[in-house]
Amino acid sequence: xxxxxxxxxxxxxxxxxxxxxxxxxxxxxxxxxxxxxxxxxxxxxxxxxxxxxxxxxxxxxxxxxxxxxxxxxxxxxxxxxxxxxxxxxxxxxxxxxxxxxxxxxxxxxxxxxxxxxxxxxxxxxxxxxxxxxxxxxxxxxxxxxxxxxxxxxxxxxxxxxxxxxxxxxxxxxxxxxxxxxxxxxxxxxxxxxxxxxxxxxxxxxxxxxxxxxxxxxxxxxxxxxxxxxxxxxxxxxxxxxxxxxxxxxxxxxxxxxxxxxxxxxxxxxxxxxxxxxxxxxxxxxxxxxxxxxxxxxxxxxxxxxxxxxxxxxxxxxxxxxxxxxxxxxxxxxxxxxxxxxxxxxxxxxxxxxxxxxxxxxxxxxxxxxxxxxxxxxxxxxxxxxxxxxxxxxxxxxxxxxxxxxxxxxxxxxxxxxxxxxxxxxxxxxxxxxxxxxxxxxxxxxxxxxxxxxxxxxxxxxxx
Numbered sequence: 001x002x003x004x005x006x007x008x009x010x011x012x013x014x015x016x017x018x019x020x021x022x023x024x025x026x027x028x029x030x031x032x033x034x035x036x037x038x039x040x041x042x043x044x045x046x047x048x049x050x051x052x053x054x055x056x057x058x059x060x061x062x063x064x065x066x067x068x069x070x071x072x073x074x075x076x077x078x079x080x081x082x083x084x085x086x087x088x089x090x091x092x093x094x095x096x097x098x099x100x101x102x103x104x105x106x107x108x109x110x111x112x113x114x115x116x117x118x119x120x121x122x123x124x125x126x127x128x129x130x131x132x133x134x135x136x137x138x139x140x141x142x143x144x145x146x147x148x149x150x151x152x153x154x155x156x157x158x159x160x161x162x163x164x165x166x167x168x169x170x171x172x173x174x175x176x177x178x179x180x181x182x183x184x185x186x187x188x189x190x191x192x193x194x195x196x197x198x199x200x201x202x203x204x205x206x207x208x209x210x211x212x213x214x215x216x217x218x219x220x221x222x223x224x225x226x227x228x229x230x231x232x233x234x235x236x237x238x239x240x241x242x243x244x245x246x247x248x249x250x251x252x253x254x255x256x257x258x259x260x261x262x263x264x265x266x267x268x269x270x271x272x273x274x275x276x277x278x279x280x281x282x283x284x285x286x287x288x289x290x291x292x293x294x295x296x297x298x299x300x301x302x303x304x305x306x307x308x309x310x311x312x313x314x315x316x317x318x319x320x321x322x323x324x325x326x327x328x329x330x331x332x333x334x335x336x337x338x339x340x341x342x343x344x345x346x347x348x349x350x351x352x353x354x355x356x357x358x359x360x361x362x363x364x365x366x367x368x369x370x371x372x373x374x375x376x377x378x379x380x381x382x383x384x385x386x387x388x389x390x391x392x393x394x395x396x397x398x399x400x401x402x403x404x405x406x407x408x409x410x411x412x413x414x415x416x417x418x419x420x421x422x423x424x425x426x427x428x429x430x431x432x433x434x435x436x437x438x439x440x441x442x443x444x445x446x447x448x449x450x451x452x453x454x455x456x457x458x459x460x461x462x463x
Contacts, residue, residue: 024314024333026276026290027075030340030364033065034289035098035149035206036260036271039128045069045264046128047271048081048101048110052288059287061096064112066129071319072264072293073376077330079342079362082110082132087121089138090114098206098258101128102152102178104160108132109178111150111162114139119147120164122179135179143185146170149258152178153209153237161237163218166205168192171238190232190241200243202230206258209237212268215302219247219259219270226250227257229272231304244303247296248272251309254289261296265318268296274310320379320438324461329364329373329454333440337371338364343453349423361425364454367397371445372406378441383462384411384432390455392425393418397447401432403439411435416452425455434462 026033032052039046047067053060063083067075082099084092095115102109110123110132119139123132141147146165152174154160159182160174169191173182191203206221216237222230228250232241247259247270254274261270273289292310299305321327330340342362347355364373387401399414412432445451 024073025292025294025310025312026274027293027314028067028077028291029332029335030077030330030338031065032288033291034256034273034287035258036273036291036293037098037100038260038262038269038271039101039103040262040264041103041128043070045072045262046101047075047260047291048099049291050096050098051080054288057287059097060094062092062094063096064099064110071317071321071377072267072269072315073317073333074321074331075333076328077332077340077362078129079340081130082112082123084115086123086132087112087114087134090118090121091116098149100151100208100260102154102160103128104154104176104178107178109152111140111152113148113150113164117145117147119143120150120162124179140179140181141172141185143170144168149206151207151209153211155211155237159237161209163188163207163209165207167203169203169207169218169220186238188239188241190234190239201232201241206256208259208261210261211237212263212298213302217244217261219261221257221259222246223250225255226252227255229257229259229270233302246306247304248307248309253309256289267318268298269293269315270296270307272310276310317377320377321375323378323380323384323441323459324382326456326458327375328362328456330362331375332373333376334374335372337366337368338373339366341365345423345425361455363392367445367451367454368449369397369445369447369451373443375441375443377438379438380435380459381437383434383436384459385434385462386429386431386460387412387414388427388429388458388460389414389416390425390427390457391416392423392453392455393421394450394452395419395448397445397451400442400444400446402442402444403435404442405440406442406444408442409433409435422453425453429460432459 033049035050037048063080066078066081097113099112108125119142125132150164163171169188175182202222204221208219216234219231221227229247231244233244234241297305345358401411402408414430
């Protein structure tokens, strides 16, 4: 497939089924993502995802990605956070399925299913951004053909539990080190399928365990296919579980689903995925999925209100973005026509003598005429005088800086000149019309072809 064709597949626009170009779901448009595993740490949501390759027909998954947000609408791409290559004992080529990350005692533990029925492995890092390394050099779980989709939960008494499985739900207690088992592996009898007996749970895969207001919850991909999201409730982390109902029915816009549920800034959220980006251009089924999110609401008795299938609206903003500090260009609420990429800059581009490493950059690429980035809730409370943009010019082009709409008020136009400078990053300062208050911000790109690489931006306040 050509780069242009892949770009069209990813970013043709959400016109399917009445979705508008201003849609916020799916929340990532520059890559195909699935199996969302959100984690709240301090004031930030860390969203770990699996990654469907751009040319995937079936499951083609080699690594795990990380996105962060402090407002639930603008997501910053941090690139590949871990990959199958971090496990020296497994196949590195394919099979990086649904992970989950949890923090304990200042360390971050990532539980990952391994390809070819090799079990579930664990990685550890000193930072939620990684780097992650394998502390045990072997599977943590090697139990059965069900060993996929791990979810991890630490109870109030400090006891940690690992759950997993398709089509059965299994669990085991973890020691405080989080990399060894503290008890036997158990098949949960509440979810066990009994021949000829009614099965209200309809458990398939993708479990997600959490606790709220003294109630233990287990959400999961239910029925098949398409998969919805069901849930169960219990008074203990090991059951017995009572079927709670359906969070979301299945829909033909996604053959599968995979819940991830958090509380953040006083609200509850459920993440999952659909195929809406893929379905803009491809009528047949390919495993090219996209993560979405919406707010979750509990009833007074602890049950969960049923939601419609993933709507275009997504989550509402719960914060603002500081326009006067450097913002990575890969921080987006929505985009059209763009990709992101990690690049390493060296002192010299000679493979045998590269010199010193200058920096790693995640940049916005594949920028062409009419593409754009939207950022929600940008705070201009101190007014603006100018804009700094850091970019590397390919053929050169312009950035129209607008507020509140694609064709909204024009603050100014950044001219990125020069050709053949795709490896030279320069900071360009451009005067802007003054603006105050909180606005959505649009960078609208203009030019002929392959305009430039975009690294970061920052507004300068009025003197």
